[in-house]
Amino acid sequence: MKLFYAPGACSLAPHIVLREAGLDDVGLVKVAFGKDRPTEDGRNFYDINPQGAVPALELDDGEVLTEAQVLMQYLAALNPKAGLAITDGPQHWRFLETLNFIATELHKGTSPLFRSNPDEVKEAAKANLVNRYKLLDQKLGDKDYLLGQFTVADAYAFVVLSWAKRFEVSLPPKLDAYFARVRARPAVQKALQEEGLPTS
Ligand SMILES: N[C@@H](CCC(=O)N[C@@H](CS)C(=O)NCC(=O)O)C(=O)O
Known part of the structure; x- marks a missing residue:
């Protein structure tokens, strides 16, 4: 493979x-x-x-x-x-919801910043991301990882957060600590x- x-x-x-x-x-x-x-x-x-x-x-x-x-x-x-995926119980749906949120709101929401777009397009994308990262922060709450245990959703969130940092999107403080927590994992x-x- x-x-x-x-x-x-x-x-x-x-x-x-x-x-x-x-x-x-x-x-x-x-x-x-x-x-x-x-x-x-x-x-x-x-x-x-x-x-x-x-x-x-x-x-x-x-x-x-x-x-x-x-x-x-x-x-x-x-x-x-x-244990990298949650495959049954009510949390299964929360897991899928989180993955889709990261893919469609955060991953694709960052795409305009990678392209040579006019400044106003980039600023609008950043403003949208500030809001979406507040929502991610709420999903995280006081947990160490998005679903409680570390899952593939955290691997995905780590990557999009690295882009938010690169493009200086303002992030809630708890997400900074979360980013550092994921980055410190030996596999990461x-x-x-x-x-x-x-x-x-
Ligand atoms: N829908 C795909 C999108 C993947 C995607 O956007 N990949 C980017 C890198 S993060 C890429 O390869 N972009 C180059 C291109 O699309 O030409 C997925 O969710 O995996």
């Missing part, structure tokens, strides 16, 4: 999940982002994911899974003992190092 990634992109979240779940035999393949998208293993990434977006998970039978929140749940299911430190990213 291979995970296609770009350093610091949303693919960092499934990369963290690999390390949290001890799935160390999954290969990591870097994708170079430009007009063309060559992969480190000498392929054209568009042949793997026609959308050209990371993450993509190539399974051993050649099937390719995309969509970060889905492939993270796939990886979590490979090692259920690691390992994934950051493997992508050549700062660990502190």
Whole structure:
């Protein structure tokens, strides 16, 4: 199995999940982002994911899974003992709700900041994110992790929070402490190092 990634992109979240779940035999393949998208293993990434977006998970039978929140749940299911997904009970729905919130409000809400948009578009995106991060802060409450225990939702939230910091989106103080808590996890430190990213 291979995970296609770009350093610091949303693919960092499934990369963290690999390390949290001890799935160390999954290969990591870097994708170079430009007009063309060559992969480190000498392929054209568009042949793997026609959308050209990371993450993509190539399974051993050649099937390719995309969509970060889905492939993270796939990886979590490979090692259920690691407890990285909540698969039943009322919290299952809260878990799915949280993942979808991160994907659609935070992940996609940050996209305009990565593109060469007019300043007013970027400012509107930031104002929206300030509100959405307040909502994430409320979801966290006084817990250490979004669902109580560490799950793939925290890996995903960590990555979008790293972008909020990069683009200087103002964050509630508890989210700063939460970000530092997730970053300190050995699996997160390992994934950051493997992508050549700062660990502190
Ligand atoms: N819907 C996809 C979106 C993934 C996505 O936005 N990936 C970004 C990096 S964070 C990307 O590869 N962007 C390059 C592009 O779309 O050309 C998912 O949820 O996984």
